[in-house]
Each structure stands twice: as C-alpha cells, then as structure tokens.
Amino acid sequence: MRQLVLIAAITLSVLSLRLAAQEYPKEVIDAAHSISSHRLMDYVYEMCLPKYEGRGAGSEGYNLIASWVVDHLSQWGVQPAGVDNSYYQKYPWPYTEVHSPGGVELVIMQKGDSITKPYSIPDQFFPGSNSDSGVVEGEVVFVGFGISAPELGYDDYKGIDVKGKIVVFASESPAKSDHPDVEKWVPYSLHQYKFKNALEKGAAGVLYIGTIANPSIPFQPGMVYAHIGDEMVKDLFFGIGKEYGALRNRIHETMKPASMNLKKNARIVAETTHHPQTITSNVLGIVEGSDPLLKDEVILIGAHLDGQGNPGVLLPSALDNATGVANIMEVARALAQLPEKPKRSVAFFFIGAEETGLIGSTYFVNNPTIPKEKTVCFINLDMVGNGKGLALWGAESYPHILEAFSKANNDFIHRSFSSSPARMPRTRPRSDAAVFLKAGYSAVSVGTTERVKPVNYHHPNDKPELTITPEIMEDASQMLFLGIWNLANR
Ligand SMILES: [Zn+2]
Incomplete structure (x- = not known):
C-alpha cells in the first residue's frame, strides 16, 4: 500500500513537472x-x-x-x-564635483596652544557629497535631530545659539517607526529639511552622525559639512558627563530636545565645485x-x-x-x-x-x-x-x-x-x-x-x-x- 502511494506520488509529481515545462x-x-x-x-x-x-x-x-x-x-x-x-x-x-576627501579634525585648546586630532576616511569621517567648498572652524553644538517643529511642540534649536558654529545632529527623528504619530515627523526626518534648517538657524557647518555616503543631502551655498563616525562622536561628548547613545534614547523616550554646547571646536575642510546646470x-x-x-x-x-x-x-x-x-x-x-x-x-x-x-x-x-x-x-x-x-x-x-x-x-x-x-x-x-x-x-x-x-x-x-x-x-x-x-x- 505504502509503495502504491509512493508510486502514485512520484507519477503525479513527474506529471506536474512535465505540465509546467510544457507551458x-x-x-x-x-x-x-x-x-x-x-x-x-x-x-x-x-x-x-x-x-x-x-x-x-x-x-x-x-x-x-x-x-x-x-x-x-x-x-x-x-x-x-x-x-x-x-x-x-x-x-x-545640479551636480557637485568633490575634488578630495577634505578633512575633519577636533581642535583642542590647551594653555593657549591648539592641538588637532584628525580623523580618517571612511569610517571615522566621510566627506559630504554636496558640501560647499571651504574651511569651517568653530564651536560644536549638539542639536539632537536638527528639527524645529513648532506644531509638534518640538524644537532642537530652542534657546540655543548656533550662529557661525558647527552643529552636530542625528538622522531620522525623535519619533521611532512604531510611534503613533510617526507620519507627522516624516517631513522633518528628510536630510533635505535638516540641512536647510541648520543653514536658516545660522550654522556655518554640519557634522552629520553616521558615516555613510548620502548624495541626497542638497547643496547649499555656505554650508560645509561631513559625516562622522563613533570615534569622533565619543570625543565630542568626552568630559561633559553625557553619553551620546543615552542622550538619543532619552529624546526618543521623552520626545523632548536635549541640545547642548559641547564646548569643543572642530574644523571641516571640503574641496568641491558645484555645477548647477x-x-x-x-x-x-x-x-x-x-x-x-x-x-x-x-x-x-x-x-x-x-x-x-x-x-x-x-x-x-x-x-x-x-x-x-x-x-x-x-x-x-x-x-x-x-x-x-x-x-x-x-x-x-x-x-x-x-x-x-x-x-x-x-x-x-x-x-x-x-x-x-x-x-x-x-x-x-x-x-x-x-x-x-x-x-x-x-x-x-x-x-x-x-x-x-x-x-x-x-x-x-x-x-x-x-x-x-x-x-x-x-x-x-x-x-x-x-x-x-x-x-x-x-x-x-x-x-x-x-x-x-x-x-x-x-x-x-x-x-x-x-x-x-x-x-x-x-x-x-x-x-x-x-x-x-x-x-x-x-
Ligand atoms: Zn539602491
């Protein structure tokens, strides 16, 4: 009986294979x-x-x-x-030609002298695909996700002076993907928005957390930026009693900004030519x-x-x-x-x-x-x-x-x-x-x-x-x- 069933099964499967092939x-x-x-x-x-x-x-x-x-x-x-x-x-x-990787450095002032710590590509820093050309040096200010959303009762830049300074922020938004209102945050999670907002707030440069190439960040005259990795993030938060990962989690949990001046200077160098046509x-x-x-x-x-x-x-x-x-x-x-x-x-x-x-x-x-x-x-x-x-x-x-x-x-x-x-x-x-x-x-x-x-x-x-x-x-x-x-x- 078992043999019969087996033979029947084999015959059926051969038949169905042949039918499939014939089509x-x-x-x-x-x-x-x-x-x-x-x-x-x-x-x-x-x-x-x-x-x-x-x-x-x-x-x-x-x-x-x-x-x-x-x-x-x-x-x-x-x-x-x-x-x-x-x-x-x-x-x-419009296309931005990038001539060299440029550079990113931490600038530490010590007894009137400045010491610099350079970072290396590709994992400690990554050049911006659409950065303006130039050298920017200034104080670094952490502005969370770089978002000003008054109708959502949230502003990473509230009460924080970033004029002429370098802002550092994270990708995405305070609302994680399972947040009930995540749709409302989508326009603010776009790189395009964040970089425009930083420029409008008067920032001279951006250090974007996460070293992945991102060609969708738009070129803006006067905006020099680069992507940075864990090493530099750790250095930036060193000595101020805060840890980046924990801070970011706190923003997710409370939906409240946690911006702060990191009291350190950085330098960003970018060598680019923008071709608008x-x-x-x-x-x-x-x-x-x-x-x-x-x-x-x-x-x-x-x-x-x-x-x-x-x-x-x-x-x-x-x-x-x-x-x-x-x-x-x-x-x-x-x-x-x-x-x-x-x-x-x-x-x-x-x-x-x-x-x-x-x-x-x-x-x-x-x-x-x-x-x-x-x-x-x-x-x-x-x-x-x-x-x-x-x-x-x-x-x-x-x-x-x-x-x-x-x-x-x-x-x-x-x-x-x-x-x-x-x-x-x-x-x-x-x-x-x-x-x-x-x-x-x-x-x-x-x-x-x-x-x-x-x-x-x-x-x-x-x-x-x-x-x-x-x-x-x-x-x-x-x-x-x-x-x-x-x-x-x-
Ligand atoms: Zn793809």
Whole structure:
C-alpha cells in the first residue's frame, strides 16, 4: 500500500513537472538558461570601474555608463522607449564635483596652544557629497535631530545659539517607526529639511552622525559639512558627563530636545565645485509584445542605474545597485532574443538620480514616456544579489502578479520565496517602488532574503567580491524572466 502511494506520488509529481515545462516553449527555457552569473558579474564589474565615477547622478561617469547600457540595448534589438524615439529621458540635476576627501579634525585648546586630532576616511569621517567648498572652524553644538517643529511642540534649536558654529545632529527623528504619530515627523526626518534648517538657524557647518555616503543631502551655498563616525562622536561628548547613545534614547523616550554646547571646536575642510546646470537621464527600452491587442499593455521593470558617486572616495555601488541593473539587463537580452515574443510588451527602466532623492523615478511618473493606464505594473530591483532566498515584496496585494512569479520559482528555481502586501512606507520613502505606488501604479519589488555577505551600505567596500553572491543573481534574473513570461502571456 505504502509503495502504491509512493508510486502514485512520484507519477503525479513527474506529471506536474512535465505540465509546467510544457507551458514554457523550449526557446523560452533555453533563453532562461542563457542567463548566467558569468554574464551578470561581467556587467557588475564593468559598472564598478573607476571611470564611471561611482555612477553619481550628473557626473560624466554616469553619462558614460548610461551610453554603455544604451549600446547593449540597441545591440540586442531592444527598442527605444525614452523621449523622441531615443533611449533617453533627460532632466536637470545640479551636480557637485568633490575634488578630495577634505578633512575633519577636533581642535583642542590647551594653555593657549591648539592641538588637532584628525580623523580618517571612511569610517571615522566621510566627506559630504554636496558640501560647499571651504574651511569651517568653530564651536560644536549638539542639536539632537536638527528639527524645529513648532506644531509638534518640538524644537532642537530652542534657546540655543548656533550662529557661525558647527552643529552636530542625528538622522531620522525623535519619533521611532512604531510611534503613533510617526507620519507627522516624516517631513522633518528628510536630510533635505535638516540641512536647510541648520543653514536658516545660522550654522556655518554640519557634522552629520553616521558615516555613510548620502548624495541626497542638497547643496547649499555656505554650508560645509561631513559625516562622522563613533570615534569622533565619543570625543565630542568626552568630559561633559553625557553619553551620546543615552542622550538619543532619552529624546526618543521623552520626545523632548536635549541640545547642548559641547564646548569643543572642530574644523571641516571640503574641496568641491558645484555645477548647477548639469543634466542627467533615465534610460528606457522596450520589447514589443506579439499580440496585436495586448502589446499595448506594458510590464515595466526598473533598477536605479546611478550609484553613490565619488565624493573624494570611490563608491563602487556594486550591490547597490549594479546588481539590479545587471539583473534586468540579462532579462532584456534574453527576452529580445526570443524568436516568439510574449503577448504583452515589456519595458526596461534604468532609473537615474535615485540616490539623490528618487529624482529619476519621480520625473518619470510626472512625465511618463509609457502611458500610465497601459502600464500593467512596475517591478523594482534594488540590491538584488546577496542572500539565499527570493522575495517579491508587495505582490500579496496583486494575486495575478504573485502567481506569475511564484509559479516561475516553483517550476524552475526552487528557492524560498517570500512576499508581503503593498503598502506605502510610514517613514520617509526610500525606494523607486514607493514613488510608483504613490503615483497610483501597481508596484512590487524583487528582493533577496537570508543575506550571506555584508551589505557595506553606501560604503567604499560595496565591491562585487565583498557584497555579492552571484548564484542568487542568476536565480533572481531567471525567476524574473520566467515570471515576466507568465505575466505577459496571461
Ligand atoms: Zn539602491
């Protein structure tokens, strides 16, 4: 009896495998198999070369990588889907060229003499991507989260004189993500707001706590800044009977500012040139569907092509986001080479200026080159190349999308597969998928789970050999290709 059940089970599973395989023509399975970690890693290594300058929005390096993508698309027969029958959609993005890492020092006065303690890049301090050029020296004042929110009864600058001084503050806001009113604090948690507020309060410079590159801090004439790490934070609070971590926790708990003059001087040096007139771009290509009616409907797949740039230190931006770009390039190549295309069209969106504040995707949803009402969904890939499991975040809200991709995974890939409902983030939006969701599109994100390597987020060590597991890229890309095949033929 047990044997019979076993045989029946085996027969059933063989049958279902064969059924699954039959739904994909041989050419489609061949094309899926042609997606290889080899090719994916070749693209990634190319994108991380110093000549592309970390692909910073507005830089010549970004323009070079954009034309490199365009060359591939046109070579593969992917049609242009940008403006005026080109692959490009251009828009202004002011760019700050950073000539050197500059420096950050603590200046200690002792018996009339000054002694300086310099800090080193990248972990003790990190240069600002959009700092004004110059040298600023002055007293350092701790201003909590750098927020003045009168309607919320909170002001980090209340009763504190920061004119001509250097302010030091933390990212985010007093309201943690589980705070009932966290939405009200979102506008104040933006870097853009904090730096503007510091300048309005008369600060001459900012030391921003946390040494990660952050290209979305805006350039402001007269504002010199840098990011600082634990070592300098500890030094700044030394000898005044307070500890930064405890102080920050107290602000979270009481929702009351704890600003104070730290009675120490610091010096920030930045060597930059701001170019207010630069133009950057999105890159778009499309593989037309084969069904005369359904080809008007478009599945849009995106990945941000820009990286964190080269603010005096190269940020290769391998995991974030050469991986996503490579993944969708392989899907584009495999799809364009199919003798028989799927019924619906599939467009590829290489998004510009994500790191500078989701500029490229915002520009696109306001000026779509593909009609919104014809866009089936937007699928985002950001940092898809480190882990053991696959995910399609947001897809629980769209059962037909979830089914198309989980089926691809079940038929061929066999990784663990996670999902979640689509929802707008309660804290500050950080992804291009959120931009599309907010604009009323169906939007999901391909992701990986069970990370196996460090992420080295916005750090010079986001290098291919340190942060990427090539096998998961291959599987993510094959899953994406087959899932798109399913979705495009529904
Ligand atoms: Zn990213």
